Amino acid sequence: MKKAIIIWILLHLTALAGVTGKLAGKVTDAVTGEPLLGANIVLQGTSFGAASDINGNYTVLNIPPGNYTVKVTYLGYEPVILSDVRIIVDQTTLLNFSLSSQSIQVGEIVVTAKAPLIQKDLTSSKSVISREDIEALPVATFTELLSLQAGVIGSGSNLHIRGGRSNEVAYLIDGMYVKDPLLGGLATQINNDAIQEMSLLSGTYNAEYGNALSGVVNIVTRDGSDKFSGKLEARTSEFGVKKYSDLHQNRINGSLEGPVIPGHLRFFISGETDNRGSYLPFGYNRNQTV
Structure with missing residues (x-):
């Protein structure tokens, strides 16, 4: 029983390696530059987020790759939103926030994030x-x-x-x-x-x-989405030129995604079949993937 538990843990740790990215940075006061303790950093539309520590630093771990909108809030300060924040596998995306004191009620500030020219934590x-x-x-x-x-x-x-x-x-x-x-x-x-x-x-x-x-x-x-959608694509090389060559290719692929339990569980499935002509006696090389 103990061996089975250890094997199960090792398999899950292996599956987590190399498939997510990280978001990190610091939250400070825009005027004094002092760190803000307890600021909330949330990736909108997801369950990922963090709170800044006593030095204003925060870290959000195990984020799937993609583009996100990051929102930072702190009591007495204007909220800040950064859109199109790119999370890349095996890479730390650095985002520092400077919050301004909120003296009057104004709309949220939306800023488009830009990727840094040099990734300091990338060794390859x-x-x-x-x-x-x-x-x-x-x-x-x-x-x-x-x-x-x-x-x-x-x-x-x-x-x-x-x-x-x-x-x-x-x-x-x-x-x-x-x-x-x-x-x-x-x-x-x-x-x-x-x-x-x-x-x-x-x-x-x-x-x-x-x-x-x-x-x-x-x-x-891919993880799927909370909306049902599908795709079907067909490719062929048979355009009336078969009399010049017996070698041809027919490829069909498709995908389907949607929610199982909306907001909690989603599914994604895809498949492909590829038939190619050949000079072999049985006539075809056939590949199928799901």
């Missing part, structure tokens, strides 16, 4: 592909997304990062390694619709990652 070369980037780029698979990044060449599961071998790349999905134990390459596929954010680490990546020499590909999947 990192490329981040957000959900917005995935929807904008004309690519069919996430390996095609990777091949567009600087220092990456190859196709399919045979990707080479900065001149390294394809079996020297580590792949993680929601903190779990999905590396082929025999050949060392990618052991599975994932539909683009299921990806919330993907990051590529190359060079001197952090010590929390191992089993890699060339780079680390870290994928975070």
